[in-house]
Amino acid sequence: MEFLEQSQTLNSERYISPLRALKLRFRRVWRDNDSILQHDNARPHTSRQTQDAIRQLELTTLPHPAHSPDLAPYDYYLFPQLKK
Structure with missing residues (x-):
């Protein structure tokens, strides 16, 4: 686990x-x-540099759908009225 200093952002190199x-x-x-x-699919994860590194390291990536404003199924448990 690595932490960034305050006011630093995550980029491809990091x-x-x-x-x-x-x-x-x-x-x-x-x-x-x-x-x-x-x-x-955040920008540092999908950049060309990162994708090249993933191929070089021979890591297999699982596809991840784009962020959706829809609720996840467990949200219905928390908010039962939403089922209706």
């Missing part, structure tokens, strides 16, 4: 370095070397 560390961790922990990554 996102790629933890990905490299994560890949090394995957190699140590899992022998079959299946590295699956799921992240949202």
